[in-house]
Amino acid sequence: MDEAVAAALGAAFPERSVERLTDVGPSWNGANETVGVVFADGSRAFCKVAVDGDGTRIARELAVLRYVAAERPLAVPEVLAGDPDSDPPYLFTGPAPGRELLDVWTDLGDGTRGERDAEREALLRRVGATLATLHAERFETHGEIVGSDPRGGLALDRAPWPDVLVQTIERTREIGTSERLAHHYDAVVDCVEANRDRLRDAPAALLHGDVAMPNLFVVDSWVGRDAGTEGHAGAGRDGRAGGSDGIAPIDWELSHVGDPARDLVRAEDQLLNGFDERGPERYATALRDGYRERAGGLPEGFAARRPIYEVVRMLGRSGFIDQWTTYLDEPMADLVDRAEAELRVRLEAV
Structure with missing residues (x-):
């Protein structure tokens, strides 16, 4: 067992x-390091450890999970234990309800x-509706989430939206796995700074921040007899399994209070697009229609x-170019050239 995981288990259980x-x-x-845990009595949990010793991500996710469970009609994993001040900082949650969206998406291809397109479009409309549900409650100001406040709400490090957006860019720089295109971070920050007036008056809503297929779980009729086999079924405030749309988001550590347009742009990109190609427009339309x-x-x-957030999304390629090389099985030099060209196109579109 990894030393950090062992320490977290010893502290929590x-x-x-x-x-x-x-x-x-x-x-x-x-x-981070994240593993599934099967206890001797057969119960299960998921353990996330901040191996870099920075507890801010754990504090953020812990606060948001508790807040969403209490305030929004969305299903989220149950918090079992968490301590952002521990060495190492850790979070334990129960299993997510239902099945991972990627598995359901793949099965719909049979x-x-x-039929496949119609079913996938219907599923994406539900994802869009889930994002709209999350964004429905607005905040007085934008900010980075630093924990829970004494009343069970979210404690914010308040700042104008352009400043918060730059902070999230710097956070991406911190967790990025490649320095090969490090200059892209500065180019993206410059773009945000140059467009402060367009960003300043954006609405303030709770954003998930990482709407990718592995971070969404599907419950109720979409998984049929498999519903709940990966965890508790969960129920939203309206009594339906998985909340109002049967979509349960996990992995909230990149959450912040910001422009809901940014979350929607990111969701479309992460769910549907490739390295430098866009997914079918009908799928993107379905996501937006659900919203x-x-x-x-x-x-x-x-x-x-949107064009500004498209520039920001390039960092999901640039900062992880080594990961993309492995994923696509293409030479690094080719992907670097394509990323450079794509960033130029996006900057010109702003």
């Missing part, structure tokens, strides 16, 4: 025996193309600020 640890799949965040149906429209200023 000193009296419980562990049968085994399980792999949770690849992660592009080198600052039918005809028309519109729940929220009554897209986030205020979406079209005007």
Whole structure:
């Protein structure tokens, strides 16, 4: 057992025996280690350890999980234990309800193309509606989440939205796994600074910050008899399994209070796009339609600020170019050239 994980288990569950640890799949965040835990009594948990010793991410996720569970009609994993001040900082949660979106998405590919597209579009509309539900409660100001306040709300390090956005860029720089395109961070920050006036009046909502397929779980009718086999079924405030749309988000450590348009742009990119190619427009339309149906429209200023967020999204390529090389099995030099060209195109579009 890894020393950091062993220390976290000893601190959180000193009296419980562990049968085994399980792999949770690849992660592009080198600052954390996450494993599944099977206890001797058969119960399960997931352990996230901040191996870099920085407890701010743990404090943020701990606060947001508790806040969302109490305030929004969304299912989230149960917090079992957490201590951002421990050495190492750790968070234990129960299993997520349902099945990972990626597994459901893949299974939906078994039918005809028309059936597959219709089912996937319906699923994406539900994801869009889930984001709209999350964004429905607005805050007085933007800010980085630093923990819980005494009333169970979110404690914020308040700042204008452009400043918060730059802080999230610097956070990406911290957890990035490659320095090959480090100059892209400065170019993206310069773009944000040059467009402060376009960003300053953005709405303030709770953003998930990492809406990728591995971070979304699908419950109720979408998983049929498999529902709940990976954890408790969960129920939202309206009584439906998995909350109002049967979508349960996990991994909230990149959450912040910011422009909901940024979350929607990122969701579309992470769910549907490749390294330098866009997914089918009908899928992106379905995601946005689900958002519109729940929220009554897209986030205020979406079209005007979208090009800026497209620039920011380049850091999901640039900062992890080594990971993309392995994932795509392409030479580093080719991906670097393509990333340089893509960033230029996006900057010109702003």
